[in-house]
Every structure is written in structure tokens, then in C-alpha cells.
Amino acid sequence: MENKLIDHILHLADTTLILAQRNAEWCGHGPILEQDIAITNISLDLLGQSRNFYQYAAILIGGDTDEDKLAYLRKEREFKNLLLVEQPNGDWGQTILRQYFFSQYQYLLFEKLQNSKDEQLAAISAKALKEIKYHLRWSSEWVVRLGDGTGESRSRMLKAIDELWRYTGEMFVPAAYETAVDIISLKNEWEQKVKTIFEESSLPLPENVFMQTGGKQGVHTEHLGYILAELQYVQRAYPNSTW
Amino acid sequence: MVVDKEISPNKIEQILETVCDPEVPVLTIMDLGIVRDIKINGEEIEIIITPTYTGCPAMDMIAMNIRLALSENGFHKVTITSVLAPAWTTDWMSETGKQKLKAYGIAAPNKKFDIPADGVECPQCNSLNTKLISEFGSTACKALYQCNDCKEPFDYFKCH
Numbered sequence: 001m002e003n004k005l006i007d008h009i010l011h012l013a014d015t016t017l018i019l020a021q022r023n024a025e026w027c028g029h030g031p032i033l034e035q036d037i038a039i040t041n042i043s044l045d046l047l048g049q050s051r052n053f054y055q056y057a058a059i060l061i062g063g064d065t066d067e068d069k070l071a072y073l074r075k076e077r078e079f080k081n082l083l084l085v086e087q088p089n090g091d092w093g094q095t096i097l098r099q100y101f102f103s104q105y106q107y108l109l110f111e112k113l114q115n116s117k118d119e120q121l122a123a124i125s126a127k128a129l130k131e132i133k134y135h136l137r138w139s140s141e142w143v144v145r146l147g148d149g150t151g152e153s154r155s156r157m158l159k160a161i162d163e164l165w166r167y168t169g170e171m172f173v174p175a176a177y178e179t180a181v182d183i184i185s186l187k188n189e190w191e192q193k194v195k196t197i198f199e200e201s202s203l204p205l206p207e208n209v210f211m212q213t214g215g216k217q218g219v220h221t222e223h224l225g226y227i228l229a230e231l232q233y234v235q236r237a238y239p240n241s242t243w
Numbered sequence: 244m245v246v247d248k249e250i251s252p253n254k255i256e257q258i259l260e261t262v263c264d265p266e267v268p269v270l271t272i273m274d275l276g277i278v279r280d281i282k283i284n285g286e287e288i289e290i291i292i293t294p295t296y297t298g299c300p301a302m303d304m305i306a307m308n309i310r311l312a313l314s315e316n317g318f319h320k321v322t323i324t325s326v327l328a329p330a331w332t333t334d335w336m337s338e339t340g341k342q343k344l345k346a347y348g349i350a351a352p353n354k355k356f357d358i359p360a361d362g363v364e365c366p367q368c369n370s371l372n373t374k375l376i377s378e379f380g381s382t383a384c385k386a387l388y389q390c391n392d393c394k395e396p397f398d399y400f401k402c403h
Binding site: 038041048128131134 | 299329
């Protein structure tokens with residue numbers, strides 16, 4: 001029971017950390033200054049959320065563990081993040097679409113989690129929800145802008161859908177530890193919301209795509225190792241170094 | 244300083260009034276409404292605070308500054324506890340805080356612009372003819388605007 005909760009919290013922590021790290025790669029490289037600031041703001045929000053989850057997981061695990069050890073000293077196979085969030089940034093369109101798919105999912109999920117019987121999980125989720133509203137509004141506006149924009153932006157969005165859609169199914173396949181909320185029940189609403197935004201963007205909704213899974217169980221695409229190599233470098237090279 | 248009398252919550256509040264937000268230094272932590280409770284038990288003081296945004300990097304510094312300010316006033320047995328629920332909202336910002344923000348050049352949170360949109364009052368010239376540039380600004384709590392009349396860019400402290 002306790003282990004299930006710990007694993008679930010770590011899954012939420014890892015997912016938000018890895019997406020924060022990916023978005024932070026845009027720092028100084030955004031298409032225009034305001035959007036560079038927007039994507040890094042979202043990164044910071046996600047990092048804050050992941051810290052809250054890691055801190056809570058550390059309390060549940062007990063002993064001498066802490067948020068930093070959980071983020072910097074676990075190996076690839078121990079990370080339980082969604083495959084979607086570890087996918088490369090690609091171009092701006094791919095980053096936008098990844099953020100939109102995730103924010104739409106995170107919004108529906110956290111709406112449920114804020115009513116969790118676990119008080120701390122509920123508190124973190126309720127707080128994060130206020131931030132997610134901004135991420136969702138911002139990313140869905142961008143999907144429409146690019147999907148319904150120029151021939152070039154549209155073709156890039158089509159490519160991004162082709163690249164990322166296969167990683168969206170995993171969100172709704174519950175892991176053994178995801179007992180706090182009925183994940184499957186979110187699928188229909190997520191698809192309806194995405195359908196609405198895609199219709200507004202004149203983008204096609206893919207059908208019959210084989211869905212990749214495994215991230216929640218620690219089986220990742222080749223990209224996660226590279227992310228962790230960079231993220232954990234200082235702690236691995238200089239163990240126990242502090243800021 | 245020797246503290247031999249009972250510590251009054253009023254005194255502690257006065258000290259906390261001197262602790263400012265490092266990113267928006269015109270606001271004290273009391274103006275922001277992030278101090279949720281002050282508990283006094285003999286010589287021990289517990290300050291309950293709540294973060295504005297989950298990723299706000301100022302929170303660690305705020306906790307340190309609370310400790311410093313109390314220590315300078317002779318209070319050394321201090322615990323700072325961070326709680327997340329109920330989640331912080333700009334509704335807790337004091338009226339004085341909102342006036343100070345405006346004087347500093349930042350538009351104060353306004354329920355009418357719960358979702359940032361064009362038309363937030365310019366803190367420089369009071370014009371309503373302003374445009375939203377980005378919902379995300381230089382810190383997590385602000386959005387970026389420009390006034391169409393006086394042409395000045397300005398920050399809007401978002402409703403949260």
C-alpha cells in the first residue's frame with residue numbers, strides 16, 4: 001500500500017522533472033524573447049511541482065533520502081516518467097504539441113487528484129492546477145496558431161503529430177501503483193478536448209496508431225539516458241557536492 | 244536582548260513586516276499574504292508560510308530572511324513551516340500591497356483580468372488602452388504588457 005503511493009508520487013515527480021528539463025533546453029533559444037520566457041516559466045512551474053512531489057516521496061521513504069538524491073542519484077530504469085515527456089524538443093511545433101498533450105492530460109488528472117484522500121497529494125495537485133491552467137491555455141493557442149497558420153507551420157505540426165501521438169496512449173494505461181485515481185476514465189475527455197483543438201487548427205486526429213508503453217515501469221526510449229547524463233552530471237562527477 | 248516576558252504575536256508581526264519579497268522588494272511578506280500563521284509556545288516561535296508559485300525561487304530566501312529578522316530582534320528558537328493547502332491566492336494580498344505595487348510600476352492583480360487580456364490599467368499613465376504581450380513575464384507571478392498611449396511596457400501581477 002505504502003509502496004504503491006511512493007511509486008505513484010515518484011511517477012508524478014519524474015514526469016514533471018523530465019518535462020521541466022526538456023523545456024529548459026529552450027532557455028536562450030526560443031523563437032522570440034517573450035516565448036523563450038514563456039516556455040522557461042512553464043519549465044520552472046514544472047520543476048517546482050516536481051520538487052513538491054520529491055519532497056513528499058522523501059518523507060514517505062524516510063531514512064536519509066531527500067529530494068536531491070531522488071532526482072540526481074536514481075538510474076534510468078528507476079525513473080517512472082511518461083515516455084511523452086522525454087521525447088526530444090524537435091522544432092518549436094513539436095515542443096508545443098508535446099506540452100499541449102501533456103498539459104491537457106495533467107489538467108484532467110490533477111482535477112481528480114486535488115480530491116485525493118491523501119492530503120498532501122491533494123494539496124500539491126490543487127496548487128499546481130492553478131499553474132497548469134496557464135500552460136494549457138498557452139499551448140493550445142499555439143497549436144491552433146501553428147496548425148492553422150502557414151503551409152510550413154502546418155506541415156511541421158503534422159510531422160509532430162506523427163512523432164508524438166504514439167506516446168499519448170500510455171497516459172491512460174494505469175500502472176499497478178496508479179490507484180489514487182481512475183486513469184482510464186480520463187481518456188475519453190482528453191480525446192474530446194484534443195479533437196476540439198485539432199478541429200480548430202484543421203489538424204487531423206490520427207487513428208489506429210500502435211501505442212508505446214513502458215515509461216511508467218522504467219522502460220524508456222533511448223532519449224532518457226542522455227537527459228539524465230546531463231541532469232545528473234555534477235552529482236555523478238563530484239559526489240555530494242553542494243551548491 | 245533578553246526576552247523575559249511573553250512574546251506577543253503583534254511584535255512578531257511587526258518584525259515580519261520588515262521582511263520583503265526579494266523579487267518584488269516593494270512588497271513585504273505580510274502584504275503578499277504568504278504568512279499564514281504565527282504560533283508561539285514559550286520561547287519557541289513557529290512561522291507558517293505558503294509559497295506563491297510552486298517553483299518560486301524566492302521562497303528559500305524568504306525563509307532565511309524571516310530567520311535573520313527574528314534573530315536580529317533576539318528571537319532565536321524559530322521554526323519555519325511551509326504548507327501548501329489552502330493554495331495561496333492573490334486575494335490574500337493587502338490593499339496597501341496593491342497600492343505599493345502600482346507606485347512601483349507594477350499593475351496590481353484585478354479580478355476583471357483573472358485571465359490576462361488587453362486593457363489592464365497602465366500603472367504609469369492610468370490608460371486602459373493597453374495590450375497583453377505575454378501571459379508569462381520576468382517572474383512566475385507576472386504577465387507582460389505595453390501601454391498603447393504612453394508606450395511604456397509594464398508588468399501585471401497575475402491573479403492566482
